[in-house]
Amino acid sequence: MDEADRILNMDFEVEVDKILKVIPRERRTFLFSATMTKKVQKLQRASLRDPVKVEVSTKYQTVDKLQQSYLFIPVKFKDVYLVHILNEMAGNTFMVFCATCSNTMRTALLLRNLGFNAVPLHGQMSQNKRLGALTKFRAKSRSILISTDVASRGLDIPHVDVVINFDIPTHSKDYIHRVGRTARAGRAGKSITFVSQVP
Incomplete structure (x- = not known):
């Protein structure tokens, strides 16, 4: 199970219990996550015999080849700075993370109206539309993916x-997963986080 901690955090415990009851007792079970929590230990006790824990680090951390930066920006100028960064760094592929579905759509529409190849991805979209957005981004017909945390892991x-954190994530683990979308497999990457006052 990939993103094992997320499965439990999102209250899928009942569904997971049902799955565990119907799959063979003799099996190999692997639980993966970049951020293991105590809830995963609960799942280990419920479903694993003689579990072995393999971890790269004892605390949450980012990779060395990730260049992280932040910008202090008044809320009313966030859109202007986003457009400026996208223009200055044109030719790159971007993931822009927003806190809500409505802000994801608003930002995607704003960028499209300004001529950017942006595509939204959020939890209120149908599965077909989500797959369509991902396909366009993978095929590089769209270079900017505007998303909620639905795309921060498991896809x-x-x-x-x-990676641009247009809105700061609520939890440090979410930050790790978001910025982990770049600087993968030994490659370099950049993350930029917009920091502003509470509106």
Whole structure:
């Protein structure tokens, strides 16, 4: 199970219990996540015999080839700075993370109206539309993916050059997963986080 901690955080415990009851007792079970939590230990006790834990690090951290930066920006200028960065770094592939579905759509529409190849991805879209957005981004017919945390983990997304946290994530683990979309497999990458006052 990939993103094992997320499965439990999103209250899928009942569904997971049902799955565990119907799959063979003799099996190999692998639980993966970049950020293991105590809830995963609960799942280990419930479903694993003689579990072995393999970890790269004891704390959440980013990779060395990730260049991280932040910008202090008044809320009313966030859109202007986003457009400026996209223009300055044109030619790269971008993932822009927003906190809500409505802000994801608003930002995608704004960028499209300004001539950018942006595509939205959020939890209120149908599965077909989500797959369509991912396909366009993978095929590089769209170079900017505007998304909620639905795309921060668990999806097969190719190399991304720049991750922009348009809205700061609520939890540090979400930050790790977001910026982990770039600087993968030994490659370099950049992340930029917009920091502003509470509106």
